[in-house]
Amino acid sequence: MENPSSERYEFKAVEAKWQRRWAEGKPYKVVADPARKKYYVLEMFPYPSGRIHMGHVRNYTIGDVIARYKRMRGYNVIHPMGWDAFGLPAENAALKRGIHPAAWTYDNIAYMRDQLKAMGLSYDWDRELATCDPSYYRWEQLIFLKMLEKGLVYRKETTVNWCESCATVLAREQVIDGCCWRCDQPVVPRTMHGWFFRITDYAEELLADLDKLTGWPEKVVTMQRNWIGRSQGLACDFPVEGSDRKITIFTTRPDTIYGVTFMSLAVEHPLVEQLSAGTEHAAAVREFVRTTLIEKQRKSLDEELDKKGVFTGAYCLNPFTGERVPVFAANFVLMEYGTGAVMAVPAHDQRDFDFANAYNLPIREVIRPAAQHPTEKLSQAYTEPGVLVDSGPFTGMDSEAAKEAIIKHAAANGFGQAQVTYRLRDWGISRQRYWGAPIPVIHCAKCGIVPVPEEQLPVVLPGTDRPDGSHAPLHQQTDFIATTCPTCAGAARRETDTMDTFVESSWYFARYTCPDCATSPLDPEQARYWLPVDQYIGGVEHAILHLLYSRFFTKVLRDLGYLNIDEPFRNLLTQGMVIKDGAKMSKSKGNVVDPNELIERYGADTVRLFSLFAAPPERDLEWNAQGVDGASRFLNKVYRLVAPVAQAGNTSPALPPLESLNEPSRALHRKTHQTIKKVTDSIESNFHFNTAISAVMELVNLASALVADGKEVAPAVLRACLDTTLLLLFPMVPHFCEELREMIGHDRSLDQSSWPDFDAEAAREEAITVIVQVNGKVRARLEVPADTGDDELQDLALADERIQKTLAGKEPKKIIVVQRKLVNIVV
């Protein structure tokens, strides 16, 4: 006979067995069913980089628990998985190893898919998609064409952020501290043509709808709000003296307009050249522009440049005062924001103040704090609100009121109007890369830019089925480039840019609702049933880029008639990082833990359990090898509790009346129901699986102790406790629970079972501990029946020996009784 204490749960065979059943029986395959309530759980899909890491394990485990839990709650749950498969690493790997990016990508997908299956994740694999597959990107190309038709796509020449090492353009969002987000090399400016999505057309809605995202972390909403960066102000024309030109400025401080003492233009501003041309200043200006551009390029991360500028030789006129002020080109004015021209009010803007001091320009105070009179020399700009002084007819007004009045005045006189400006800029999507979705347009010498006709889609990436290393950027693919113009049938050439990979990930969640639809990007009926995503889960690193683009795409697809929703993700959970030795796990730090090794050694359930138990999902998870042992020990403890019951036979006796049970049985039954409540609450409130697990541990500890002590627990009560334990743990450790459930004789699997019901009556405590405080300090504890009344509690408290001693005869001033909780005696 084997020593029961050494008996262990054989995870390897068990996990293989259930994974086989899931693959064959497809219990997680779903179809739309309008009669049932749907629930869409989605984890951010992975880039097929090679193998999964602990961050993936954590992300997908969280999603899987939610999916399984919601199924037990009766929802029709869609839980898909796919691959964000275009991108630079495939090209780099291909170059390095002389294989085709497609081969590298699909090999990785095959490997990683097996890894995910080994984790026991409950995906509907029939919905799997890979964005590099023409059956996916052809619809993206169609969406592009529809957007082009609607004027939401345009081509322009711009200065772009160019990464030398990746040899591609980067979106502004992909430039981090002046370096490439991917390779960390410095980014340089470069002028070229590129395609843009008019995301700024949606800036207002993207901002306004943030208020609808009540299921998102506040932090993410705030980050998006700041990123969109709406400011309200005045656009105003300052005529150039002696010329019919004018300088248009944007300001959020129209109330300071009487304090303008000069004008600053960005060095890139076209007027800089024009105004100085042919004057004695021309050479100096040109030199200044040249050096500033170089300096800006080199600008290191957090350093602000010293304020520098050069007089253009021109003056312009303040339309409010007619006053003549000098026009400068300045290094601190951004061409990309507002109009690239700034009215300078040194008294009320620190940058202008610094500049004025450096160049000996006048500083004129026009706003004062209400109380303060005297005119001592300003030591720095006063930027707070206040009362206007020396401001013509607006003098004496409050600065907030003056903003409005001044805008009105400008509008009435035709030299300005209210204007809203955004920090957000249009999304540059052109990439000079091979491994991406081709942009479906044709350049014709005669007809210009011609969209590829819909029936010619997809524009297939050349060589995808020829893994022979022909993966050069598209502009070297002469076969691909040469085509005929759809309009005039003359010789023409294809666009060689591919789309930013963020385009693929901006709508994949919608495509999951109809991955095989062969007639349209989306099947409106499927989309209407399944969308929006009810719960989205992923890392906070996507708080701006991916989530903003997806929101934008959702609105575009709505306006194109494919969707009927405004927002893609109802609830968002941003999971924390996996940390080891105080740092995020990464290859470069050499602190990675390989999920494969863990699963091999402990089994998927143990790994899942640990990652859920060690921290709540939104917090960083500190990796701890001993914690994994602990998770493994717990499962074995449950196993040892269940195994004897399995051997005792498979009858499931009915629960006798509670009054007939002995105290240990009643206690276990009570604890069982308390645990159902605790676990349910933990999951429902904020997916705090760590506390859910600890509640089950308490239940298991109690049951184990009762059994070990030889207490006569009614078989029906123990049985119900174990059934419940397996139901509650199932979403977290599915193979384990299914196996044990089968062992104790159930023929219906947990996949077909409902979440246990909580019985408040059964959970109610018979006796409670009431604390007795004197002046707020705990002095005694009373064990009393749960229904003891207030008066009786007070009497019991006062009669308590220790309380008597503490009071030492002092007369209570006040006694506070909180039912079922405490008595506080104030003396």
Next chain:
RNA sequence: GCCGAAGUGGUGGAAUUGGUAGACACGCUAUCUUGAGGGGGUAGUGACCACAAGUCGUGCGAGUUCGAGUCUCGCCUUCGGCACCA
């Protein structure tokens, strides 16, 4: 500089939302299980004190309250985001 989040034992983290601070777990100590092995059981484990009694304890300082980890105000520290945005 601006915005946001977080500070609780040796460690990860609990605390019914104003009512027993430290659940659950890891680690550690002692002990039992024929000696060891990532096994099991029992007891202990916030600090001070030789125990007990007691005192002190949730980043710091005030405040509200019978009662504060929780609420208010003011600081400090750490982390994240944005950053010459006019």
